[in-house]
Amino acid sequence: AKDGIVARLAALPDTKARVTEAFQAVYGRAPDAEEAPQSVAFLEASKAHPADATRDLLWALMTSAEFMTSP
Numbered sequence: 111a112k113d114g115i116v117a118r119l120a121a122l123p124d125t126k127a128r129v130t131e132a133f134q135a136v137y138g139r140a141p142d143a144e145e146a147p148q149s150v151a152f153l154e155a156s157k158a159h160p161a162d163a164t165r166d167l168l169w170a171l172m173t174s175a176e177f178m179t180s181p
Contacts, residue, residue, distance in 0.1 A: 116168065120161040125153050128164060136171040 115135055122128045129149040133141045141149055149167060156163035171177060 116161055116165045119168075120164045125150050128153060128160075129167070132164070132167055132171060136168065136177060 119128050119131055119135075122131065126146070129146060130140055132149070133139060133145070140146075152167060153160070153163045156166075
């Protein structure tokens with residue numbers, strides 16, 4: 111959907127902000143010192159397709175053990 115989270119995050123011009131917002135949306139927290147640079151690098155590697163990369167990042171966060179065990 112054009113108003114969905116993927117579209118909203120993909121439209122952010124700053125990759126770091128996109129990562130921070132993704133973590134906030136899924137975990138309710140900012141990425142830690144290890145997660146942030148890895149996630150930024152992942153999104154930067156797919157700059158040609160920001161919506162696809164953002165969707166993949168969100169999917170990875172949502173299928174992680176942390177998400178599955180969140181209250």
